[in-house]
Amino acid sequence: MVPKGGNIDERLDALFRAYRDACPDRDASPNFMPNLWQRIEARQTYAFSFRRMAGAFVTAALALSVALGVYMAVPRGQQPNAPQSYIEALSEAQPLDAPDIVGPVSLDLSDARN
Amino acid sequence: MLVDFELIKRAQKGDSAAFNEIVLAYRKRILGKITRLIARAEDVEDVAQEVFLRLYFSLDQLRTPEVFEPWLYRLTVNAAYDHLRKQRRRQEFRISDLSEQQVMMADATAGGKVEREEQQQKKIREFVESLLSEVSESDRILLMMKEVEGLSLKELEKVYDVNENALKVRLFRARQRVLKAFGSKEQ
Numbered sequence: 602m603v604p605k606g607g608n609i610d611e612r613l614d615a616l617f618r619a620y621r622d623a624c625p626d627r628d629a630s631p632n633f634m635p636n637l638w639q640r641i642e643a644r645q646t647y648a649f650s651f652r653r654m655a656g657a658f659v660t661a662a663l664a665l666s667v668a669l670g671v672y673m674a675v676p677r678g679q680q681p682n683a684p685q686s687y688i689e690a691l692s693e694a695q696p697l698d699a700p701d702i703v704g705p706v707s708l709d710l711s712d713a714r715n
Numbered sequence: 716m717l718v719d720f721e722l723i724k725r726a727q728k729g730d731s732a733a734f735n736e737i738v739l740a741y742r743k744r745i746l747g748k749i750t751r752l753i754a755r756a757e758d759v760e761d762v763a764q765e766v767f768l769r770l771y772f773s774l775d776q777l778r779t780p781e782v783f784e785p786w787l788y789r790l791t792v793n794a795a796y797d798h799l800r801k802q803r804r805r806q807e808f809r810i811s812d813l814s815e816q817q818v819m820m821a822d823a824t825a826g827g828k829v830e831r832e833e834q835q836q837k838k839i840r841e842f843v844e845s846l847l848s849e850v851s852e853s854d855r856i857l858l859m860m861k862e863v864e865g866l867s868l869k870e871l872e873k874v875y876d877v878n879e880n881a882l883k884v885r886l887f888r889a890r891q892r893v894l895k896a897f898g899s900k901e902q
Contacts, residue, residue: 609894609897610894612901613890613897614862616839616843616846617843617863619839620751620839620840620843620863621751621863622836623836623837623839624750624751624754624840625747626743626744626746627743627750628742628743628746629742629760629763630760633742633760633763633764634735634738634739636764637738637767637768640764644772
C-alpha cells in the first residue's frame with residue numbers, strides 16, 4: 602500500500618498521488634440540484650421572516666419613542682403647593698428655624714459626676 | 716475558468732438559470748475536492764451543497780468576476796473546515812481505529828479484483844486520513860490543497876488571502892508533522 606523506494610519525502614509525495622487517484626472526481630446524485638434549491642429556499646424563507654420580525658421590532662421601538670416623546674412634551678397641571686425640586690422639598694419639610702435641628706445642644710452631666 | 720464572466724454577472728443580478736449553470740459547471744470539480752479534503756463519501760454532497768448555498772448568498776459581494784475561482788475555492792475550504800471541526804466533535808467511530816489485523820480480515824473477505832482494488836484504495840484513504848489526523852483541520856486542508864489538489868503558492872495566496880511566506884511556514888510545519896507520523900507508521 603505504502604509506496605516503496607526513494608527517500609521519505611518522495612514516498613510521501615507518492616502516497617499523496619496515490620490518494621489523489623483513490624479519490625477521483627465524482628458526479629453528483631440526481632437529487633443534488635433539487636436538494637440545493639430546497640436549501641436555498643429554506644434559507645431565504647428564514648431570512649425573510651427574520652427581516653420581517655426585525656422590521657416589526659424597529660417599528661414598535663420607533664412608535665414607543667414617539668409616544669414617550671409626546672408624553673414628556675405635553676405640559677401637565679401641577680398641584681398648587683407641590684414642591685418643585687429636592688432642595689425646596691427639603692427646606693419645606695425641615696425649615697432652618699425648626700428647634701430640633703438648630704436648637705443649642707444641652708448635655709446632662711449630672712450622672713457622669715456621680 | 717469553466718464559465719464566462721457574463722454568466723457570473725447574470726447570476727449576481729439574481730438570475731437563477733445562470734446560477735444553475737455555474738453549479739452544473741463546477742459541481743464535479745467541487746465534489747472531487749471535497750471528497751479529498753474530508754475523506755467521507757457519505758458527507759460529500761452535503762458539504763458541496765453548503766458550498767453552493769454560501770456561493771448563492773455571497774455572490775453579490777464578489778467585486779470582480781475574475782477572482783471567481785479563488786472565491787469558490789475559499790468557500791470550499793471554509794465549508795470543509797467547518798465540517799471537519801464538527802466531525803471531530805462528534806468523535807465518530809472510524810474504520811481507521813481498527814487494528815491492522817482486522818483490516819486484513821476485512822480484505823480477505825472481499826473477493827474479486829474490483830473489490831480488492833476498492834479495498835486497496837480504501838486503505839490508502841484510511842492511511843492518509845490517519846496521517847492527517849496529526850495536524851489541525853486548517854493545516855490539513857492547506858496541505859491537501861497544495862499536495863493533492865496541486866494549487867501553487869500564488870493560487871493559495873489568493874484563496875487564503877495570506878502572504879506567500881506565511882503560507883510557506885505553515886505548509887512546512889504541517890508537512891514535517893505528517894512526515895514524522897509517516898516515518899513512525901512505516902516502521
